[in-house]
Amino acid sequence: MKKRLKDEGNETVTNCNALKMIAADGKKRLTDVANTEQLLRIIQSIPSPKAEPFKVWLAMVGRERIEETVDPEQAIDRALETYLKKGYSEEWVHQRLLAIRIRNELTDEWKKRGVEKGKEYAILTDEISRAWSGMTTRQYKKLKGLKKENLRDNMSDLELVLTMLAEASTTDIAKVTNPQGFSENQDVARRGGKVAGIARQALEAETGKSVVTSQNASNFRQLVTDIVEDAAVLPDVRWNRRRDGGM
Numbered sequence: 001m002k003k004r005l006k007d008e009g010n011e012t013v014t015n016c017n018a019l020k021m022i023a024a025d026g027k028k029r030l031t032d033v034a035n036t037e038q039l040l041r042i043i044q045s046i047p048s049p050k051a052e053p054f055k056v057w058l059a060m061v062g063r064e065r066i067e068e069t070v071d072p073e074q075a076i077d078r079a080l081e082t083y084l085k086k087g088y089s090e091e092w093v094h095q096r097l098l099a100i101r102i103r104n105e106l107t108d109e110w111k112k113r114g115v116e117k118g119k120e121y122a123i124l125t126d127e128i129s130r131a132w133s134g135m136t137t138r139q140y141k142k143l144k145g146l147k148k149e150n151l152r153d154n155m156s157d158l159e160l161v162l163t164m165l166a167e168a169s170t171t172d173i174a175k176v177t178n179p180q181g182f183s184e185n186q187d188v189a190r191r192g193g194k195v196a197g198i199a200r201q202a203l204e205a206e207t208g209k210s211v212v213t214s215q216n217a218s219n220f221r222q223l224v225t226d227i228v229e230d231a232a233v234l235p236d237v238r239w240n241r242r243r244d245g246g247m
Contacts, residue, residue, distance in 0.1 A: 088217075092157065099152060099164050106167045109174045114181045124182075124189040131193025132166045132200055133159075133212050144216040154216035158203070162211060166196035 020028040034042065043054050067074050076097060083093040110121060126136040133140060141151050152160060170192025179185045200211050 086217075092160075095157065095160055096152065099160055102164050102168050102171070106171045109171050110185060113174065113179055113185055115185050116182070120182050124185060127186055127189040128166045128170055128193035129163075131190050132162055132196035134197075135212070140212075143212070143214050145214070146216060149216070156211075156213055156215065158211050159213070162196045162200055165199060166193045169193075169195040 021031040021033075023029045023031070040054075040058060043051055044058065064074070064078065079097065079100075080093055083096060084090065088096070107117075107121060110124065111117065115121065115124065122137075126138075129135060129137050129140060135143065137151060141147075141149075144151070144154050146154055152163065155163065170189050173188050173192050174185065177188060179188045204211055
């Protein structure tokens with residue numbers, strides 16, 4: 001397989017790292033490892049009928065991404081479909097999509113005001129989160145027992161609403177005060193987050209219970225795990241539906 005990839009001019013194997021992993025004999029031996037992108041590229045080069053469904057799926061995903069570039073609304077429709085398949089309620093999904101729009105409006109403001117994407121975005125996001133919830137993003141994920149999962153996909157309705165309020169407030173304050181650069185936007189992020197923090201405290205005083213919760217998606221809505229288990233056959237099903245004139 002390595003030789004075939006090299007003969008094709010594929011540099012995936014060259015870019016793969018070797019890590020010491022426990023082998024069948026119980027000893028640690030150097031083993032080739034790859035990330036998701038590298039694994040998918042390797043699958044493309046496997047000359048086996050068993051790999052064909054994955055190749056069809058990769059082609060389909062590539063076509064969908066091109067369609068989304070031409071018509072961004074299709075990306076929204078597919079996001080809605082994906083969340084529903086995972087077991088989220090339609091009401092929550094629409095709220096989540098609204099949260100994405102509000103987040104994008106905030107990052108657009110940051111970009112216009114000289115904040116650098118990446119580390120500075122992350123720091124400002126933490127400032128907002130700390131101001132309303134009392135925790136950074138990392139601390140919040142730890143509370144919910146999350147690792148790579150998206151924090152906002154694991155928020156309750158109220159947590160998501162307060163996150164939106166915090167970010168929308170930050171955007172509005174920025175438009176009025178016109179902060180420039182990281183430091184000035186950091187102050188605005190704290191102020192925007194504080195607006196939602198005050199709302200959170202007022203609600204908790206009325207209800208007597210905390211808005212911030214350790215519960216995640218597996219607790220407050222059904223995540224359909226067999227979607228993942230059926231992922232290998234999904235390409236065949238969708239391909240056959242298209243070929244038969246279906247969706």
